[in-house]
Amino acid sequence: MSDTTTPGPIPLVDLRAQYRDIQAELDVAIRDVLERGDFILGSAVERFEAAYADFIGVRHCVGVASGTDALALALRAMDIGPGDKVLVPANTFIATALAVTMCGATPVLADVEPSTLTLDVEAARRALPGRLSAIIPVHLYGQPADMAAVLELAKEKGVAVLEDAAQAHGAVHADGRCGALGLASAFSFYPGKNLGAYGDGGAVCTNDAGVAERLRLLRNWGSTVKYLHPIQGFNSRLDTIQAAVLATKLPRLERWNEQRRAIVADYRDALEPLNAVVDCVTEAPWTVRHAYHLFVIRLRTHDRDAVLSGLHRRGIGAGVHYPIPIHLQGAYADMGKGPGSFPVAEDAARRVLSLPLFPEMTAQDVGRVVDALGQVIAELQ
Numbered sequence: 001m002s003d004t005t006t007p008g009p010i011p012l013v014d015l016r017a018q019y020r021d022i023q024a025e026l027d028v029a030i031r032d033v034l035e036r037g038d039f040i041l042g043s044a045v046e047r048f049e050a051a052y053a054d055f056i057g058v059r060h061c062v063g064v065a066s067g068t069d070a071l072a073l074a075l076r077a078m079d080i081g082p083g084d085k086v087l088v089p090a091n092t093f094i095a096t097a098l099a100v101t102m103c104g105a106t107p108v109l110a111d112v113e114p115s116t117l118t119l120d121v122e123a124a125r126r127a128l129p130g131r132l133s134a135i136i137p138v139h140l141y142g143q144p145a146d147m148a149a150v151l152e153l154a155k156e157k158g159v160a161v162l163e164d165a166a167q168a169h170g171a172v173h174a175d176g177r178c179g180a181l182g183l184a185s186a187f188s189f190y191p192g193k194n195l196g197a198y199g200d201g202g203a204v205c206t207n208d209a210g211v212a213e214r215l216r217l218l219r220n221w222g223s224t225v226k227y228l229h230p231i232q233g234f235n236s237r238l239d240t241i242q243a244a245v246l247a248t249k250l251p252r253l254e255r256w257n258e259q260r261r262a263i264v265a266d267y268r269d270a271l272e273p274l275n276a277v278v279d280c281v282t283e284a285p286w287t288v289r290h291a292y293h294l295f296v297i298r299l300r301t302h303d304r305d306a307v308l309s310g311l312h313r314r315g316i317g318a319g320v321h322y323p324i325p326i327h328l329q330g331a332y333a334d335m336g337k338g339p340g341s342f343p344v345a346e347d348a349a350r351r352v353l354s355l356p357l358f359p360e361m362t363a364q365d366v367g368r369v370v371d372a373l374g375q376v377i378a379e380l381q
């Protein structure tokens with residue numbers, strides 16, 4: 001059989017390990033949909049929506065085609081459109097900003113806070129335009145954003161908050177669960193997320209019955225009754241097979257997140273001797289449970305890209321989240337925000353490194369990643 005003395009590569013995420021664990025149950029859930037044949041908004045969608053609303057602790061969950069659509073359709077359901085300005089952090093996945101653009105509104109960026117890399121609400125307050133329509137805090141890497149400060153700013157400005165919870169399934173803030181803190185929240189079920197489908201998927205959670213009702217229309221061509229279209233909408237439903245997959249996985253999410261936190265605790269211990277060169281992104285004081293979608297470190301002194309390629313050469317699938325902040329992307333060149341506009345986000349883009357993290361990782365894997373990191377750094381001295 002295989003040579004046990006040469007261990008294989010360690011990817012950034014390994015989705016196959018999880019499938020092997022729950023294969024029998026997943027196969028039954030998927031076959032069930034195939035046999036019922038209710039492929040569009042079938043019974044598994046409603047079942048998952050009810051279970052997820054219950055898990056997040058909100059009254060309504062509406063399944064849509066992706067996390068990006070969850071953000072964009074939620075903004076529309078909140079009446080955001082052309083002429084509106086929406087506050088977004090400069091360090092996030094580009095979909096947060098694209099969702100604003102998709103509904104005709106304009107993203108307004110603010111820098112992030114250096115210790116947590118989530119929205120810096122004080123910096124945002126200073127940079128705000130005269131008129132603002134909504135705020136999208138991002139629970140980046142699985143860590144709750146500073147929601148007390150965000151909600152205070154929103155109240156001051158009289159605007160609504162849409163949480164980008166695409167990386168934060170199961171994260172808990174001192175004031176409640178992520179996804180239940182704003183007017184609405186958007187989740188992604190992209191395969192690599194903490195709760196991932198086997199394709200694209202997303203959902204909006206809200207306690208607001210009006211927002212939920214508009215979302216049910218918007219995702220289905222503006223219709224909840226066949227051939228009756230009171231408004232214009234889209235084709236953006238959560239796929240029934242994906243809903244069946246998600247309903248099967250959801251009862252395991254808390255345990256998987258617990259495993260992620262245990263792996264990160266191992267990482268933090270193992271990284272201590274490298275303290276002079278490596279700095280871990282901090283857990284904020286308001287964080288009760290970090291979902292650790294990603295475990296992100298920053299290199300204090302070494303060239304990040306050289307470290308990254310050194311790790312790749314050793315079979316360690318480290319990543320970078322994210323290498324280019326929103327304002328420096330070609331897609332947003334028209335913002336006219338050049339280098340130096342958001343220095344904390346730009347500094348993070350140069351120095352962050354995400355180490356492999358998935359629930360099935362072993363303590364031995366963690367040791368191998370940190371050993372490899374130590375070797376790469378020693379070689380670069």
Ligand SMILES: *Cc1c(COP(=O)(O)O)cnc(C)c1O
Nearest residue numbers: 066067068093095096166188190
């Ligand atoms: C993944 C992600 C999205 C987009 O979700 P998709 O399902 O891929 O469309 C949006 N925001 C953040 C922060 C994400 O990580």
